[in-house]
Amino acid sequence: MERQGKGQDEWIVGGHRFSSRLLMGTGKFQDAETMVGAVLASGAQIVTVALRRIGRDSREDDMLGPLRQQRGITLMPNTSGARNASEAIRAARLGRELCGSPFVKVEIHPNPHHLMPDPIETFEAARVLAADGFVVMPYMPADPVLAKRLEDVGCASLMPLGSAIGSGRGLATAEMLRLILRDARIPVIVDAGLRSPSEAAAALEMGCDAVLVNSAVAASGDPVAMAGAFARAVEAGRDAHRAGLMPQGGGTALATSPLTTFLSVEGQ
Amino acid sequence: MTARLPSWLDPSPELDGRESTTADVERALGCDAPGPRELAALLSPAAHPFMEVMAQRARALTQRHFGRTISMYAPLYLANYCTNGCAYCGFASDRVQPRRRLELSEAGEELEMLKEMGFEEVLLLTGERSSHAGFDYLLECVSLAAQRFHAVGIEAFPMTTREYALLAEAGCSGVTLYQETYDPRQYDRLHRWGPKKDYLERLDAPARAMEAGIRTVGLGVLLGLSDPVFDALCLLRHAAHLQRNHWKSGITLSFPRLRPQAGNFAAMFPVDEAGLARLVFAVRIVLPDVPLLLSTRERPEFRDGMAGLGISKMSAGSRTSVGGYGEAEPTTDGQFQVGDKRSVPEFCSMLRNRGLEPVFKNWDSVFRDAEAGGHG
């Protein structure tokens, strides 16, 4: 992504501007109060939510009521639970109806154990939904070629995984992320597998536009405090990226005998 | 009428306008994702003391991405008719010299000679589109060459997407088109008349070739025409733009240096050997996986030194007059004077002595789709 002017550090996805580079998921929290507290502490402006059929007890709490009332928060339905493109497309359309926003996170993981995203179903769902006017944010394996294919069919951003959902293995896909970042024309948001704020900072330092965290906050000792820590880490990572990190060690050591003596002759 | 630099090409937003320091050079050398800022640092005066470090880094990166090999190709000038008035070129329309084109049978003979010399990749060159050597003629020559060579490239004139698609179908796998200089004012001044005066038409042609399914596009600047740092930064921006928007195609880069030829055009911004070497090292460091070319313009010792130090693709035994491989005496003047006149076996022997393997064939055309070059 092109660097912006020094004052503004907003990023743009699907034509919408955001200043926060931390996205939050709302799953796995012990209760609504904690979840809402964490989301607010994170400063996230894009928050993913899921769709479920209403249970037998029609008086279930509306976990998301308070979030819905917050200004500046965009709820983004997640198609998680869908096992193929047509289920994801259906879920996306329901989500759009409920949220009234065109944002959708396409998440299709057929295997319920490792939860790795299906590249083929994801591509198909993204293609159909982008053509239908959705702002498509696909959760995807960190594959540079798949990234270009998803760009080509009209996705608004890319959401490559850092490591498997809930694994907490951080930026295991760092090298692939670098390749994706180099040639990306749309924002790159690392999603899944982050465990610590330092990992989120590292993703931003590397040049990613944003990160999405869920388990790392929900399953931490104090989710509200952790959400705040992530928010500060994301800002730090972003500032570091713009400032330019100092060089890694060993960059200027001479390893072999001279290679450039052929130039010392007075060449034309 | 001077063109304006398109925003995607303009490197200035990526730079902070101040002179690079030693710290900037070190930062550039340690950077994981180097861009224009880093290239500018590596080409600045502050980088001069780092020449040897850059050479070693360039060699390591070239070995990583290309192995200990040099890709070999041969240029074949099909015709030297030209309607352009480029101040620096031996083929300019106001230079009096014999003009001719190879008839198809002659081209066939020249191609046979190149095959016998061991080449599997040929680059077909012409001047500007003309009634003597226009698109149809080039298409016929490409079809002919594609029957015998595994990789056929052209270096001719800007074309439409449709024309590039037809060439791709006929077996053209590469299009080379140097912008010469990205500075619009210099470009306007140097291209005195003819179709080549159109800066934007030329600039956008490589993208059209990629859109049409041409597998590889060759970009380059002619060192000596303008500030080489500015041209290098624009070249980097051009390459990044194409890679971002046409992910299925590849690029190569080349930095021919103005050399003496008929007409003796003096370079306004002369680049010496050290300058060219530094540019190759810097570009290799910033673009580790892009093939970098060096032609026979340069003297043998320089080519020997640079092979594998960033440079990954070279020609040898080249003739720069029309045809020339089958004849004892050239029938036209060359586009430029050849600096390295060694034969292919001599050149390959040098490479092997330096631990490099000359590679003539990188891909077999028998794998090509029936509908070659489709944008699938």
Add this chain to the structure above:
Amino acid sequence: MAVKLIVNGEAYEAKQHESLTALLEEMGIGGRPVVVVLNDEVIPTASRGKCGLREGDSVDLFRLVGGG
């Protein structure tokens, strides 16, 4: 007279079946944000008042919940 429907996959006898709005009221989810899918078709909020229910209709009600 009650009408037999399938709501969220289970049998349900609806007393109020002249419109979806009435059905939702009967179920106690009157004002809450839900998406209504009738026989596989999404019914926009604005149309719920006019949409009557017949024997055997399948109604699915979705809401947003926490999720990654």
